[in-house]
Amino acid sequence: MKLNSILKTSLLAAALISSGLQAKPVYVATTAIVEHPALDAVRDGIKSVLDESKYKGDELKFTYESAQGQPAIAAQIARKLVGDQPDVIVAIATPSAQAAVSVSRNIPVVFSAVTDPIGAKLVPTLEQPGGNVTGLSDMVNVKQHIELIKEFVPNLKTLGVPYNPGEANSVSSVAALKAAAAEMGIKVIESAAPKSSDVMIASKQLVGKVDAIYCPIDNTIISAVESVIKVGIDAQIPVFAGDTDTVARGAVAAVGYNYFDLGRQTGDIVVSILDGEKAGAIDVKLAKGTDLFVNPKMAARMGVDVPEAVLTRATKVIK
Structure with a gap:
């Protein structure tokens, strides 16, 4: 009986795997208003942190979409991403962040490379902003x-x-x-x-x-x-x-700023959310280093x- 039980368990596990019912990877959807070196470096920095975390390889689905400089396309991408139901939406630059925040009600949104997140109406305050939004500001001196x-x-x-x-x-x-x-x-x-x-x-x-x-x-x-x-x-x-x-x-x-480092700082926030921390409980960070x-x-x-x-x-x- 004991052997039969082990066999049944093994067969069940194999069946689950073969039928695609194994644990799904976490899904981080990234979007930016346009492609240029600074914003691309932010994206790459985020990905580098994820690749060093436990959410890597087969454990991670990471996508990226550019709005090609068009706010209307940014809005379309944001709506599409909400429909895709990722675990976290990362929006790089203010127009993409505004688009994502305007349509996401429950999915955490992490913004990056946003100069004035309060002025852009992304968050009401930098400290524990509440809701489902936080991120990193690159306000410069x-x-x-x-x-x-x-x-x-x-x-x-x-x-x-x-x-x-x-x-x-x-x-x-x-x-x-x-x-x-x-x-x-x-x-x-x-x-x-x-x-x-x-x-x-x-x-x-x-x-x-x-x-x-x-x-x-x-x-x-x-x-x-x-x-x-x-x-x-x-x-x-x-x-x-x-x-x-x-x-x-x-x-x-x-x-x-070194925008790759800024991306890595953003990636740390994403990992915290994937680990279970609520986005609204995380203070908006100010970019470090010049x-x-x-x-x-x-x-x-x-x-x-x-x-x-x-x-x-x-x-x-x-x-």
């Missing part, structure tokens, strides 16, 4: 960014900023930039680019009006930043960025020298 620009352009009086007024994170960043610049006697001139195809025109409108151009962490601008760089070279106006990844693409310099990237070749092409003090403390010099 814009005063530090202006101070870096002034090292290259000591007589900085006007700073041009192309941005998408439809992105909540950009509106918050520009408002903070204007406040910090005003304290330093610097005028900020805005130029709107609602779509990636508008970035070139928005940048050209700054020519003759500004001493330098600053590209904030704006997904529309960053997705087409080569247009800004071209204007900077042609008009001999140095272009700076709010994220370090853009320096390799042609910006003169930037002080900002890097200084410098591109001397592009500085020369835009007519400025790289100060020795900047080179000395640079985390990375683009060759």
Whole structure:
């Protein structure tokens, strides 16, 4: 009888496995408003943490979808993901996060690379926000960014900023930039680019009006930043960025986050939720760490020298 019982148990287990009734892997669905190096690095950082956790290999289903820069597509993706019923939705950048939060009632949503989660109405507070939403903010110290620009352009009086007024994170960043610049006697001139195809025109409108151009962490601008760089070279106006990844693409310099590390910080939040912690009980985290990237070749092409003090403390010099 004992042997028969063991055989029956073994046969039952085999039947369950063969019929596909074995334990399902956890499902983490990831989406971003657009593909560009900084947001791609966030996604890769999240995946790297999951691959190091117990939720890896056959224990993990990980998907990624890009909204191709279109909020309407972000909304479609969010609705689709809610229908797919993943264990966690990870939304990278403000428009994708807003889309996911607006339709997800029970599925935990973890946002990342969101500048102002309260202003974007993702959470009511950063501490234990409640509900099913938490995440990580990449709010930057814009005063530090202006101070870096002034090292290259000591007589900085006007700073041009192309941005998408439809992105909540950009509106918050520009408002903070204007406040910090005003304290330093610097005028900020805005130029709107609602779509990636508008970035070139928005940048050209700054020519003759500004001493330098600053590209904030704006997904529309960053997705087409080569247009800004071209204007900077042609008009001999140095272009700076709010994220370090853009320096390799042609910006003169930037002080900002390592977005792969930011993704890893986000991945830690995802693992906590998969382990059973409630999203709303997890404080919204502020990104940690800053890097200084410098591109001397592009500085020369835009007519400025790289100060020795900047080179000395640079985390990375683009060759």
